[in-house]
Amino acid sequence: LRTGFVRVYAVLLLITATVAWWLVLAHKSREVAQEESNRQTRLLMQEIESHRLTDEALQQARLAAEHANQAKTRYISTISHELRTPLNSILGYAQLLQEDTGMAPHRAQAIRVINRGGEHLLSLIEGTLDIARIESGKLALDVRPMAFAGAMQEVAGMFELQASAKGLRFVFETGSRLPDTVRADEKRLRQILINLLGNAVKFTQVGQVRLRVMHAREMAQFEVHDTGPGMRAQDLERVFEPFARGQNEVAPGPSTGTGLGLTIAKMLTDLMGGEMTVRSAPGEGSVFTVRLFLPEVHGAVLPRPLALPSHTGYEGVRRRVLVVDNEEADRELIQRWLEPLGFDVMLATSGLDALALLDGLQPGDAGAPDAVFMDLAMPGIDGWETMRRLRASGWGVVPLAIVSANAFDKGLDNDLGHRPQDFFVKPVRRDDLLGWLGLRLQLAWNDVPPSAAEMLALPTQQQPGVEVTRGRDFEPLLELVRLGYYKGIVQWLDDWVQDHPEQAAFAQQLRTLAREFRFDAIEQQLLQRHV
Template sequence: ALLLMELGIYRLLEETLGIFSIIAMAWLCTISADLFINKPLGLAPPGIEFKRAHLYDINPVGLGAMTLSATLSLIAHFGAFGEIAASLAPYITLVIALVASPAIAWTTKGKFYLARKPRQSWKKLTSITCSVCEHAFEPEDMAWCPAYSAPICSLCCSLDSRCHDMCKPAARFNAQVGTVAKTLLSESIVGKLTTRLGRYCIAVALALTAIGAILAMIAHQVSSASPETAEVVNRTILIVFFVFSVISGVVCWFYVLAHDSRVVAEEESSRQNTLLLKEIAAHKKTDAALQNAKETAEAANRAKSRYVVGLSHELRTPLNAVLGYAQILERDETIPAPRQSSIKVIRRSAEHLSGLIDGLLDISKIEAGRLQVYSNEINIQDFLDQIVEMFRPQAQAKGLTFTHDRSPALPQFVRTDEKRLRQILVNLLSNAIKFTDEGRVTFDVGYRSQVATFTVTDTGRGITEKDLTRIYEPFQRGEADSVRPMPGLGLGLTITRLLTNTLGGEIAVSSVKDEGSTFRVRLMLSAVMRAAAPPQEKRIVGYDGPRRTVVVVDDNEDHREMMREILAPLDFIVLTAAGGTECLTLIEGIMPDLFLVDILMPGMSGWQLVSRLREAGQTAPMLMLSANIGDAAVLSDSDDSHNDAIGKPVDIRQLRDKLALHLGLTWVYADAAPIIAEKPQAPMLSPGAAHVRELLRLGEIGYIRGIEAKLSDLAKAEANRPFTEALRAYVAAFDLAGFMTFLHDFDEKVESIG
């Protein structure tokens, strides 16, 4: 205490506290005047607003009254108005604050109290969640933030400085000072003050003023305490002032530069944020448009799929009759031999059309992602014989060597999806023959540990290394500039890989450019142990045992009659019904041995009929028939009331196999026809240049019936038979490109020989 008194610090503290008391008095009196005078008189809004988002940075009423009262009181405190005024300085503060506050409020009409009004719609709410801290507050604590476009609490609003008071741009300190400056100063002066140099001068002036005021107060206090040292103290204070002036000048310059850099960075950040928000908004619009386009495309795709399924069903119904009767007539020995070739053309054409419909449905199912496979027992030996018999003539007609080898371990019967396996092998073999101009095509089948390996090798043009990665892509066609264009849509290998994967297998390819390609497919083919069927070349005339009754239920009369034509010659008793109700009436009191039921029928569907038959006590096997058996069967996977399914068009051999399986039949065969020794192949002679040109013309316009008629006319001459048979192989496969190539090559050979 003695030390404080000796140093004079106690007296300095006394003086300092006196000054602070005057400032505190000015602040408290200003608040009191605002609450007890301005608000009752209506000079200020009735409520008390504390949210920064709703207040001006500077309120002239409070700040002006406090500054005026504090300034005059401090002047009086330092003795400018005499000793009495100095002793009454706090009272002077009180009087001036109580007078100045309402006076300024009346002058400004109280417009600087609120920068904006709270939302009226929030008055009825009990709580509002802050978008920043996610806490709930009363409406009085909340404000609407345009920066977040959401409510924000007063605390988060005070702590967040990134928005730069977007909610009250005219109520910021800079804006208010600028408004006052424009009122007091000319526009040119204001413009100069807003430049970097002008702002630097203002900052230096404020810094020097603050430093000078502080040093002046220190000099005054020290001079009053010891007048004898006043001159030395004043000189020292002046030196300190100049030193701090230099330092403050440098600091202010760096401050102005830092401020400008921050403003530029914030403007750039704001600009980039604006661009980002615009881009996000644009992406949202694009995403919405893409979503709408996707939904539209999916709706169109679903409509297309429904149309394709419906169209295929309508096409298969008459095609079933065409193919069925073609198979019946082909086995009819009473038909003259010259007409047998025409019937074979009808059957092949119907099978080709059926294959086109299957491919169309497969594409639709692939796009919809709902391709299904079904496991059935097939005679793999007969199946492979059919494949070989189908492609060997095509290869020979093109001048290729076709070799086939199968493993002795391959069983007679296996379980797989015959239709899908046929598609895989047909696609691979047709590609091999199509893209091979000379050499050979090899088709090998291996079997080990229930896994079959199908290998197709050719000596064709091969596949380049870069094309190996895209041959399985849709609509990719193997073409080259130096060869003729190949027919097809480029979906063969795509469907092949998809079917292989769906069957649980794998496909691999190896190829060398201009040397050939090898495709290898590995599939799980479970062996089925059952007695081998007799040779299929023999004609079935009946079966051992009592006569069996088969009920055919189909709304299509042609199909009912066709099934009668197929089954009646085999000694079956065939009963037909046009619908489910008629079938239930027909079988009252009888127990048929087997039912053939169409799935899609008006009124009662096939599935409903099967359920009714089971409820009625019918235990006979029930085979479902449909043009869309692949799709309809899926709907009844959980229903075990039926025993099997057959697709339309009906294959007679498959139908007989199903009947033998479910009825336990033993077929009775007719005596085998005598084997005729194969005649040596006659040399292929030209029918004449005119006939060749006529065939070329028919091939160019794609007139199949005209080509068939022309070949039949040429075949009347025995010498033309080898020539016509070679061309019939192309016509049977609808390979017009190969047909044209064969004729061109044949014509060139004839000319070179001539």
Template structure:
């Protein structure tokens, strides 16, 4: 800089660039010698594996030659020269401490520190003052150099104004001195803040690394001592798998006899020759079988819950009809125990909603079953409200109640809480667990209020969106009398003869030509001779399974036949539902006759011929116009008016009670009970009231 400013003449100024190179080249070893390598050599050489070809840097993760690597104490690993140059967070921990006389190790701050504070302990405030002094002095020297350079350039250009330039330079120096003091203080504070943050970060990192090492030691100790525990875990897992297989197997075994019970209950319920007094008992058997079927499905739900997969079906269903059926099923059970049972619908309920009818049925059954089971005297109230696409189900009982400590415990698997009654209560302790899980999956929540000795109140809130554009009401089995078009052939393939006989009793009265065989081989023989329009295949059969039979039917024997897979093993159906494309639909045992006729109508594209209620109205008109015989006389006009009024408000239970009373009064009224009861069963109130109006108009 002196040469460039012209201090040594114009010739020397031209050589300023070369002089700068020579000075820098000579200053580097001079500084190293003067400071004993503190600002030049970082550390003593250490072997880093010179025998290998390359080493990986712990910062950039690139490979370099061993000569370009060094051990970094800050990162506790090998670091390349580039990362070592760029990284400033390590605080130069690798620098070798030194002293002026070579005997006293001091901190690596500066020569100024060594000379002024090496013989006494420096306090924190003195350290801050020292840093400020160093920074301030550095800034002053820089400012003085710049101003001196500007002064020399100014005096060379304007030699006559040397005094004025000196005055300006002097004032500028003091002005920048004040600014340098403030800047130095801010730099010192910023550095302290950065150092504190870095120290805290390093401290937390050190603690984290120590914790990780402790966890690794603990994990290693556990792995060494967990041999027996692992063996016990494997034994428990094998037992759990065996339990799940047993549950699946027993569910399949229970479905087979239950299929016959439910199937024949549906057949008898559809038989017009059954007396009205026995029809109610048959329907009770049917609903109880449906209840048992849902309980069996709960065994499958347990396996699904354990495996973490539980799926919902989105379908249209009549929610009022479903709730009425549940109420009727538990009203009889409550009456048997001497309990009152009250069922009310509040709010404007849609007729058809979207949701999973099977899961909703399971939720209601679990809640009502617990209420009736744990209530020894008093009553059970079943209320359902509907508002803004949400249904709130409330079940209130006057039973033994639940202790406050058990309110959350009763929702845990296999937990039942404390029972205050004298009689033991049976149960597995899974009902409320499954119920709360299903409610959560269906987008709702569940709350419970209970007082020991006074009763409990369970409230479930579920999302049941209204089907604004609902599909036409599907045909019910009880309404079907036949179908239009040519007679269709149905082949039933099942090794259970009782199932074949039951399906034949359901389908033959509807006009189908039904044939049954007991194995897949017989099915192929019959299908080759006379292909059926619909083949109903069981899965588990001796010899050839249902899946194999379906494949042969579809590929060669009867490619035009519709194939319905029917099995009591719902788990097997779900496992292979998407793996085979040879069947058209699947159904599980026990068979629901309503669902069966709906599936058959879709597969065969047929139109059912219904038992028209118009025939009942015509019969009523004929009886009213031609006069009634002694065996077909009408009740009093007041009785008919009561029936009509109950139909106008849709009070199903009241109508049924009234019809039972009429049947008990006289056998002459049974024809009217048999005429009106089917209309009430399918909630066809317009035709119900029309029939009674016709009878009232013809009654003098």
């Protein structure tokens, strides 16, 4: 019996020891697991805190970048305003001087040089502003149906002339049938292609330039091939940076480029939801490829713009216009434009001066203005505040247009509800102002009489000592006119006058129309007289 109890005791003791050991191990395991859990929790909290600090740093960096970008935009806007103000006078008075047919040839040439320099400066300003608008999100696309196939033919025809002038071969290829009409921002699409093809022709000295256009499944692909010097790998990395130029990109003669063409083309492509790539190697030329979503439009009828007439006056009672601008040259320029057409022009040097001139007058009174041209940046009170006070005084019924050098204000929301159609950016074109006045004042214009209109074209009968130009000689010019390529038109006319000096007067008239962007008037003159 004792032996049995001893055995039972030993077994129970062994079981008790095993359970006790198991309990100790389980407790230790829980302690170790708890410690590991606590350690992992601390590490996770540390990681969360690190992420929070990193996110705060990123937010601060983003805010700093936004503030820097806004400061850059304000700087560019200010610089643009300061440049546009004198440029408005330069181009405006150059336009007036070019209309003087009695000017000596050497002085007329000097005026043309001044005008070209002003136009080049304006293109540089516009390019810089385009970049600033895109970066700040203030550039809106104007998407509408466009004649796609015809536009591609026009672009190809224009650069075929430029390539031929340099002794280059230009090839235009279409992978398949191009749609007649697509939805796109035609101005920006042309701007992309003109920048790419312009660089290709400019930097290619021998060989060819090829434009290949394909359209399938609503996607359009444009390829610009050239046999130029090509670019190195390090140049490809910065080819889309502003003012960047590769070491091999050297064109003979003075460079007229701004260094912004590829930058703007790339940014516009991205803005349109597309993709632009480039591949190149030294001595093998370059290939720029653009892919854009351009859906085809069926059954669209595209309106054809009408030619702008030349006005000599208007019918009815004499109208009065108030010009408010702190720049004397800009005030006098508008005055010189309007007074020969029969307008009475009132001049004010500031917003406070304008309010003083109108004090005691009401719309419709004798001596009250029928329309107002208002600058924005002026001493004392700016144009916006002046407009508020005018409206509060009952002048809100009088048509008012803003004429300002601040291009960033156009199209922006304002508490006055001023429309973009009533906003003109300096340097302003005379026909734009006259068109606005005619529309808002419902004027019946007196156009150029037939005898004066005939002076704008070549005579239909050959005069002694004057050679009548054949119609086919103007086909290259018509291509440039239909494309709206101002610089190409002026260059073609300059080259043409060298071979036909007796046609200098006619060429000067066409240059005047081109500078006023009256391309339809030029085309009408050429088609009526020479085709």
